[in-house]
Amino acid sequence: MGDWKTITVPVLSSDSKNILPHTSERKRSPTSMNSQVLRLSLPSSKNMHSFFSAFCTEDNIEQSISYIDRELTTLGFPSIYAESKGKELNLIAIINCMNELLALQHKNLRAQEEVEMQHLKLGSDMDHLQNCYAKLKEQLELSKREIVGLQERDRQLQSKNRNLHQLLKNEKDEVQKLQNIISSRATQYNHDMKRKEREYNKLKERLHQLVMNKKDKKLAMEVLNYVGRADGKRGSWRTDKTEARNEEEMYKVLLSDYEQRQKQLLLENAELKKVLQQMKKDIISLLPPQKQKPKERSEDGLVLSDQEEDIGELNKENMWELSCETVREQLTNSIRKQWRMLKNHVEKLDNQVSRGHSGAFNEKDVISREDHELETEKLELEIQQCKEMIKTQQQLLQQQLTCDDDTTLLLQDCYLLEERERLQEEWRLFREQKKNFEKERKSFTEAAIRLGLERKAFEEDRGAWLKHQFLTMTADCKSENVTTPSAFLRSNVIDNVCLSGSDPDIRLVKPASRQRKPHLVLSPTVSPEPCQISQCITQNSVASEKPAADNMPNLWVESDDKEETE
Amino acid sequence: ASCMQHRLVVRDASSLQILQLYTCLDQIQYIEWSSDSLFILCAMYKRGIVQVWSLEQPDWHCKIDEGSAGLVASCWSPDGRHILNTTEFHLRITVWSLCTKSVSYIKYPKACQQGVAFTKDGRYMAVAERRDCKDFISIFVCNNWQLLRHFDTETQDLFGIEWAPNGCVLAAWDTCLEYKVLLYSLDGRLLSSYRAYEWPLGVKSIAWSPSSQFLAIGSFDEKVRILNHVTWKKITELDHPATISNKRTIVYKEVEKSPTVDRERLSFPPTRALASSLFSTQSKYDISQVPVSLQYIKPVADRANPKVGVGMLAFSADNCFLATKNDNIPNAVWIWDIRKLKLSVVLEQLCTIQYFQWDPCQPRLAVCTGSSRVYLWSPAGCIVVQVPGEGDFQIMSLSWHSSGDSMLLLSKDHFCVCYLEREEV
Numbered sequence: 001m002g003d004w005k006t007i008t009v010p011v012l013s014s015d016s017k018n019i020l021p022h023t024s025e026r027k028r029s030p031t032s033m034n035s036q037v038l039r040l041s042l043p044s045s046k047n048m049h050s051f052f053s054a055f056c057t058e059d060n061i062e063q064s065i066s067y068i069d070r071e072l073t074t075l076g077f078p079s080i081y082a083e084s085k086g087k088e089l090n091l092i093a094i095i096n097c098m099n100e101l102l103a104l105q106h107k108n109l110r111a112q113e114e115v116e117m118q119h120l121k122l123g124s125d126m127d128h129l130q131n132c133y134a135k136l137k138e139q140l141e142l143s144k145r146e147i148v149g150l151q152e153r154d155r156q157l158q159s160k161n162r163n164l165h166q167l168l169k170n171e172k173d174e175v176q177k178l179q180n181i182i183s184s185r186a187t188q189y190n191h192d193m194k195r196k197e198r199e200y201n202k203l204k205e206r207l208h209q210l211v212m213n214k215k216d217k218k219l220a221m222e223v224l225n226y227v228g229r230a231d232g233k234r235g236s237w238r239t240d241k242t243e244a245r246n247e248e249e250m251y252k253v254l255l256s257d258y259e260q261r262q263k264q265l266l267l268e269n270a271e272l273k274k275v276l277q278q279m280k281k282d283i284i285s286l287l288p289p290q291k292q293k294p295k296e297r298s299e300d301g302l303v304l305s306d307q308e309e310d311i312g313e314l315n316k317e318n319m320w321e322l323s324c325e326t327v328r329e330q331l332t333n334s335i336r337k338q339w340r341m342l343k344n345h346v347e348k349l350d351n352q353v354s355r356g357h358s359g360a361f362n363e364k365d366v367i368s369r370e371d372h373e374l375e376t377e378k379l380e381l382e383i384q385q386c387k388e389m390i391k392t393q394q395q396l397l398q399q400q401l402t403c404d405d406d407t408t409l410l411l412q413d414c415y416l417l418e419e420r421e422r423l424q425e426e427w428r429l430f431r432e433q434k435k436n437f438e439k440e441r442k443s444f445t446e447a448a449i450r451l452g453l454e455r456k457a458f459e460e461d462r463g464a465w466l467k468h469q470f471l472t473m474t475a476d477c478k479s480e481n482v483t484t485p486s487a488f489l490r491s492n493v494i495d496n497v498c499l500s501g502s503d504p505d506i507r508l509v510k511p512a513s514r515q516r517k518p519h520l521v522l523s524p525t526v527s528p529e530p531c532q533i534s535q536c537i538t539q540n541s542v543a544s545e546k547p548a549a550d551n552m553p554n555l556w557v558e559s560d561d562k563e564e565t566e
Numbered sequence: 567a568s569c570m571q572h573r574l575v576v577r578d579a580s581s582l583q584i585l586q587l588y589t590c591l592d593q594i595q596y597i598e599w600s601s602d603s604l605f606i607l608c609a610m611y612k613r614g615i616v617q618v619w620s621l622e623q624p625d626w627h628c629k630i631d632e633g634s635a636g637l638v639a640s641c642w643s644p645d646g647r648h649i650l651n652t653t654e655f656h657l658r659i660t661v662w663s664l665c666t667k668s669v670s671y672i673k674y675p676k677a678c679q680q681g682v683a684f685t686k687d688g689r690y691m692a693v694a695e696r697r698d699c700k701d702f703i704s705i706f707v708c709n710n711w712q713l714l715r716h717f718d719t720e721t722q723d724l725f726g727i728e729w730a731p732n733g734c735v736l737a738a739w740d741t742c743l744e745y746k747v748l749l750y751s752l753d754g755r756l757l758s759s760y761r762a763y764e765w766p767l768g769v770k771s772i773a774w775s776p777s778s779q780f781l782a783i784g785s786f787d788e789k790v791r792i793l794n795h796v797t798w799k800k801i802t803e804l805d806h807p808a809t810i811s812n813k814r815t816i817v818y819k820e821v822e823k824s825p826t827v828d829r830e831r832l833s834f835p836p837t838r839a840l841a842s843s844l845f846s847t848q849s850k851y852d853i854s855q856v857p858v859s860l861q862y863i864k865p866v867a868d869r870a871n872p873k874v875g876v877g878m879l880a881f882s883a884d885n886c887f888l889a890t891k892n893d894n895i896p897n898a899v900w901i902w903d904i905r906k907l908k909l910s911v912v913l914e915q916l917c918t919i920q921y922f923q924w925d926p927c928q929p930r931l932a933v934c935t936g937s938s939r940v941y942l943w944s945p946a947g948c949i950v951v952q953v954p955g956e957g958d959f960q961i962m963s964l965s966w967h968s969s970g971d972s973m974l975l976l977s978k979d980h981f982c983v984c985y986l987e988r989e990e991v
Contacts, residue, residue: 182765186743190722194699201698208657211635246707246714253689254752257734392796 283338569594600646609640644688680726685733715754732778758798773879784876806892808862818851819914927970934961
């Protein structure tokens, strides 16, 4: 019943008569009204006319009015009838109702417009979203396909990889197999060769027998006459003596060869040592003297001792083979040290250069550095070669020494004993030094402890004395002030008295710490002397105005001053 | 001395004048002078006879008959009074003495390339033996042929032995299936053993340096390894690559130059001189620019004793140079400077190198390639010497005179002597 028709109100300019039929048109059967519920579009005014006239005709005016009234009342509008129960229509109410209905209609139209707008918007949004969705779906499909393709490729590559690995393994296995085959064949061939050789030897033996059997007949040598030997000697019989002589000669040959080689090596060795020493001297001279002073002192000691030892050793070299080793080690060690110092020095120079000095200076440094580097390279090479030579010589010497068994054993024993004795002496010295060091250390610690104790005692004494001084001063001052509250000067005088009194007391107190009080107490009794002193003091001391009780340090100072003046 | 069929002709070295003519019983296969140049032995292997002739007394004769033992090799002993005959199948070595007519036997000698080696001073002789499938070396004193030392070697199949020139060390090397070089001292102790690698083919040639300082080992892998006498360890490996790229190496290449012919002088039929000069091509040396790639021959894989590796090694007399030939590159001689252990010169020839030998006095190398030219190299340079004469004189081998003044050039059935003039200083 409450079906609203979306019918726009016709133009209000139409007269009221039209209104009635219009309103009468509104009363229509619900069914026909229902059929028009969904019609959103507005019928034309003509249609409206007919439409409106369809609802209310002249016949059913009353019914249509009552129907309209009913509708309105159900909708909440006031009744269009006049208040009395008659059939008079409240025109004002009707007009109001109409107005309200018009307003409602407006509202509804606006709402409808809005809804339509929204609908359109939503429709377009949906279209848009559907498009996007479609595109994304496509993209998804594409990427899925791509993934599938890539996965496929990956699988293929992996399978290829596996195949290659397999091939490699196969090749390796084959190689291994071939090697095994080779070795087994080699052993087989060796075995076969040995077998054939044995057969061959048997044949040879057989042949030999045959040949030896026939030897006497055919084998012969015809010589017209004997020929003298090339060196004119006669033939000799084969005896043991000759065998021994042969051995001897053989060993002589070998020995002479070794001796010759050893001589050569010794010469080389001596030359190399000379070269090394020369190098060492050069390196030392290359190093700047001022930098190496602290080091050089120790190094010099070592170096000089090295050189002296070297020179000494060189003279004895041929006789004392053992000392060669120690000399060699010392030489190489000292050269290494010098070398390291030289390297450090060169590095420092490099740093200096890189930090940047003037151009000319740089060049100079650069040139010298290059020279340095070349020299150092050369020296390094030489050192390497020398080291190798020395090693080989060492080996040879060892070989040489082990050749002659007897004498070398004895010699070795002697050398060992000598070395051992030397070592023992060194140990003894070392132990003595250690003991001395220990003693010194002990005495030092004792002295330190004593010193500490003394200092502590002294501090204690000082503290106690000061305290006592302070206390006595305050006590005296108080007592004096109480007795003579007179002129300030006088109290000062008395202070000075006290102070001066304290002077001799101080001197007396220092040695005898515990007897200050009685001395100080005695001071006022010694007044005549202090008076003179106080006069002197008043002339001098400025700080005498300050109460003594408060100024302990001043007390000290004053007492010092007094001591000085007196 | 030279032999022809069964005649022995002795000529003077400086003038090639025939001094003596001897006739032997059979075709001579081998001749050797004795060390004091007083006797010549002529060996006839087929008959098993060795005949010795004396130069001082042409009437003196000596015949050694091995009988059914057969003869395979024969040589003099260093004192020039004993002859060592190796019987057939290497059954034994018989030492015949010319002084005492006595015979000594050495049993079980080894049938290898260099089975007998004498020291340079001729005092000792080393013989390689094989008993019960094991190799041994026996050292004999040549004075009285007494056995000094007998020791076994750790080789599979001893291939050769060689004394160092100082007579104190003996180098023994194994067959090419095993790379092993053993060094024994004179009293039979094993000083050292050297093995460069295990499986591929091994040692092909060995040479001692004249000062006994170095031992050069040429192997099938185209490398030469040099050991030093102090530690017997390898000091360097010299490689023979087919491409030389080091700028310091000089490469001399033999280049043919065709002779110019004067058109007007052509006549028909061509005279002999003209013909020979037309057909004999001159050649000279050219310095090739580095990098040079040499002719490299890949060997046939399935044949034994392939032509691979360093086959010829020789030290110069002054211990400064080493000449090598790599059989893969058969046209080139490689000359190494031993003091710097570097390749100094490569001589590239047109034909395969047959033989080379150093001058016993100077660092001069003579090379022959089977053509009719002999090539000389010295640190000053190298020249090509054409053997004058008609026809082809294909030099197969050459030999220097001990004074270094002349050289013997041998072809198949001719020989000629080449005299080198000394520069008047």
